[in-house]
Amino acid sequence: MHKCVNVLAMALTACGIAGNAAAITCYVIYDRAGAVTYRSAAPPVDLSDGGTAARVAMRERGEHLIIADFDQCLPPDPGSQASGAPAASVEDIVSGMRSYVAPPGGIAGSARDSLPARGSSGAPPAPARPSAAGDSGAGTAYK
Numbered sequence: 380m381h382k383c384v385n386v387l388a389m390a391l392t393a394c395g396i397a398g399n400a401a402a403i404t405c406y407v408i409y410d411r412a413g414a415v416t417y418r419s420a421a422p423p424v425d426l427s428d429g430g431t432a433a434r435v436a437m438r439e440r441g442e443h444l445i446i447a448d449f450d451q452c453l454p455p456d457p458g459s460q461a462s463g464a465p466a467a468s469v470e471d472i473v474s475g476m477r478s479y480v481a482p483p484g485g486i487a488g489s490a491r492d493s494l495p496a497r498g499s500s501g502a503p504p505a506p507a508r509p510s511a512a513g514d515s516g517a518g519t520a521y522k
Contacts (some may be wrong), residue, residue: 409442
């Protein structure tokens with residue numbers, strides 16, 4: 380039992396190390412307004428002592444450099460920055476979504492508005508199934 384626990388602990392440790400190996404070190408720069416101006420796996424400035432002047436200039440411009448491990452390190456969307464428009468807030472996105480609350484009398488924004496009410500198919504009922512030979516005629520009608 381003790382040996383099994385040790386093997387299990389080593390396997391879980393190996394999985395944890397392998398899981399962290401998939402992370403990418405990502406460099407992200409935020410401007411004064413909090414917009415992402417840079418995101419890449421390559422550092423934006425020299426991070427050694429030789430890049431001190433560049434880092435000081437970033438601080439003077441009000442930029443913040445964040446270095447962290449992520450699953451993905453995608454570049455920022457240039458469209459939102461090029462237009463000068465602020466990034467969409469959660470409220471902006473949610474206000475443009477279609478409501479899923481059913482209004483009285485039907486389901487909003489659905490093809491079901493044109494369908495008959497539940498319980499009626501809109502088509503005439505199916506004819507009764509003919510009874511089998513030798514049956515007394517009291518066969519079951521299928522709907």
